[in-house]
Amino acid sequence: MYEKNGEQYFVVDAHQHFWDASPANWVKGQEQYAKGWIECFHAYMGLGPPETHWPLEKFMKYSEEDYVKDVFEDGHIDAAILQSTYLKEWYTEGFNTAERNARMVEKFPDKLRVNGRFDPREGEAGLKQLEEDAKRYNLKGVKVYTAEWYKGSRGWKLSDSQAQMFLDKCKELGIKNVHAHKGPTIWPLDKDAFDVKDIDIAATSNPELNFIVEHVGLPRIEDFCFMATQEPNVYAGLAVVIGGLMHARPRFFNKVMGELLFWVGEDKMLFGSDYGIWEPQWQVEGFIDWTMPDTEEYSDYPHPTTETKKKIMGLNAAKLYDIEVPAELQLKNGGTPAAKEDAQLVESA
């Protein structure tokens, strides 16, 4: 719980990692990729305030003690979703597997949840694995990387018929949140890996699932906004938006948030720190302090209220993940629905 100016915020971090990218975990012959990947992540950390930067060695593998301090002690986080990222082509034990995340969840069962993953190209074996993972980790969500390499294939789409089998399996297993990484990626080649059209189709065909687009489709935020404004079950995952822009590019941050509030709306935006890329503390505190400047440049954008921030910081994610929110931290009078009429006035481009 975070308190500022007499207001209390229940904070859910919907996008965190607990990875091991240390050299001991690099696949032989793939060292340059394993090293390049984590060094690139490390550069992103540089977009945060200097006093929050870590040396590369710590960044490659941070400890449980680091996690507890950064997230729970200093980070104001009440609950968090640990996302799983495998990248086993480069990392022997995986970069950040559900298994590794689950070890953390075991220590903080009241606060943490782990998300699983699937890859439709794994076929029957993948379905079986998803079933096992769902039982073992009590999955309520998965994270998928549609641009990931797999045996010569350079990516897949959520609208593929093979993917639909996995989405059906999700429903059967009680997994209702599908986080899709549509953001900076590794190997899209001629396919545009940021393309969100597949989400559009999958969201329409699967209204009982929620689709959280991580990194709001950056660098294709416009395509994401035009799509999300039409789909009631598509959400904006703010990882990278807050961490990558709020400190480094505050004017752009205002505009990106303004556009998201306009097109997607405050009921469908979820805070995610992307820890360990960025520590949550400065992001939570900075976001609660953030206001849309009262100048002509931003006059067309919705201005966030305390209620807006309470939703984005935790209440929206708590709803998706059935996380219990103490009565005193809920919105008074149940809150007011966000104004949607503005965005509806504008047809999609």
Added chain:
Amino acid sequence: MTRERVIDALAEVYDPELDEPITRLGFVTSCEVSTHGDVDVVLRLPTPQCAPNFAFLMAADAREVVRRLPEVRDVTIKLEDHYTGEEINAAVARGDGFTGAFPGETVDDDLGALRELFLRKALVARESRLCEALLNHGATPEEVAARRLEDLPEDLPDAQRCIELRRRLGLPVHPAAPAFVLPSGEPVPAAELKRWLRTARLVRMSLEVNGGMCRSLMQIRHGVAIEDPEEVLR
């Protein structure tokens, strides 16, 4: 052949995703011209994982603009610090298309559709800046929508930049053509102008934010400080 002329030529190469010249983004690491007219250009991008298709387009375009210069003998383009640098460099040196760089992994040799998609986004972004400038100068939406290309003030750099892009996209560029057009080439109707601007501004913001992110990463990874896009583009 002087280094300055080569740099000037390289300024015609744009990052398709950002609609900015690679010279302004700090992507040209070095450029050397020998007394015999051999040109060596080294390029770098914000991350080693920047999408290979766009990386290829920039490297191939760089070779093309330099080769067109008179008195140039041999051109070597080297994309450094990139996952697929070797493949891209070898294909560009041979004058191959994208399939030459990644045989068996792609069938899209000239990346034409990708290039066109981003030229269209760039046009929307340029038009939105132009439209905002006119509205800020006090024009009404009706007046703005009625503008023809010949009515555009010459002191707005985006006016000329819009015309150049329209020419490349095969959209009308005659003086009496409407100044603000939809992707189809149809004029933006006055009643729709505000709505259109709302979407166009989002496209523009996307390009500019991506440019900002790239600049920040260039600074962090390579220590190069590059002027702010918002200042440049205004």
